[in-house]
Amino acid sequence: IVLTQSPLSLTVALGEPASISCRSSQSLLHSGGYNFLQWYLHKPGQPPQLLIYVASDRAPGVPDRFSGSGSGTDFTLKISRVEAEDVGVYYCMQGLQTPPMYSFGQGTKLQIK
Amino acid sequence: QVQLVESGGGVVQPGRSLRLSCVASGFTFSSYGMHWVRQAPGEGLEWLADIWYDESHKDYADSVKGRFTISRDNSDNTLYLQMKSLRVEDTAVYFCARDRSYGSSPSWMDYWGQGTLVTVSS
Numbered sequence: 001i002v003l004t005q006s007p008l009s010l011t012v013a014l015g016e017p018a019s020i021s022c023r024s025s026q027s028l029l030h031s032g033g034y035n036f037l038q039w040y041l042h043k044p045g046q047p048p049q050l051l052i053y054v055a056s057d058r059a060p061g062v063p064d065r066f067s068g069s070g071s072g073t074d075f076t077l078k079i080s081r082v083e084a085e086d087v088g089v090y091y092c093m094q095g096l097q098t099p100p101m102y103s104f105g106q107g108t109k110l111q112i113k
Numbered sequence: 114q115v116q117l118v119e120s121g122g123g124v125v126q127p128g129r130s131l132r133l134s135c136v137a138s139g140f141t142f143s144s145y146g147m148h149w150v151r152q153a154p155g156e157g158l159e160w161l162a163d164i165w166y167d168e169s170h171k172d173y174a175d176s177v178k179g180r181f182t183i184s185r186d187n188s189d190n191t192l193y194l195q196m197k198s199l200r201v202e203d204t205a206v207y208f209c210a211r212d213r214s215y216g217s218s219p220s221w222m223d224y225w226g227q228g229t230l231v232t233v234s235s
Contacts, residue, residue, distance in 0.1 A: 030219055036220075036221070038221045038222075040158075042158075047224075047225035047226055047227050047228065048208070048225045049225075050221070050222070050223050050224070059223065089157075091157065091158055093158075093222075095218065095220050097219070098218045099172050100160075100218040101172075102148075102221075104157055104159070106157050107158075
């Protein structure tokens, strides 16, 4: 399964919204009704951090300015008001394939204007 | 809190072997599946392998199948990645990550370590 993110680079002013798209080559909708699409943020010098799982559930401790949406093959990560600590590279990741062959999008670099 | 600490990286010549370790703490290691993921310089994330909580099941990416072996020691809370026949293109930061459950797919990783750098160069 190939994941295609857009844009690959994003420059946003503090307090402004941001949106990242992730398109899958195959549907990520599981028979159980969940879309196995996750979003991670990788800040420089830190381990990747899980933000969103099964397309729209926020991981523990993740601020509510982050939200995920979408189903099937099209997904979106939105940041309602960008803060300085949000800089880094955002990745979508699919975890649906069985046997496992997890794959990541190319990454979207978020910078502050 | 969940903590994952990788070690074992370094500079190694092409064709040689290296073993990475990942020590886990802050959770019941023996109850969770684990993963290895890498990031080559200037590139994105690449999933390499996973292992079930009881080592009963392992899966590998095609790029490392037959060369890399994932294993674990639940008595020591340690995950391993044995890498052999290393290539220049294996140069990357290697991360261990916890599975959100015991290891069965579909799934995802919920916590990651800081990573350890492996450089394959003559």
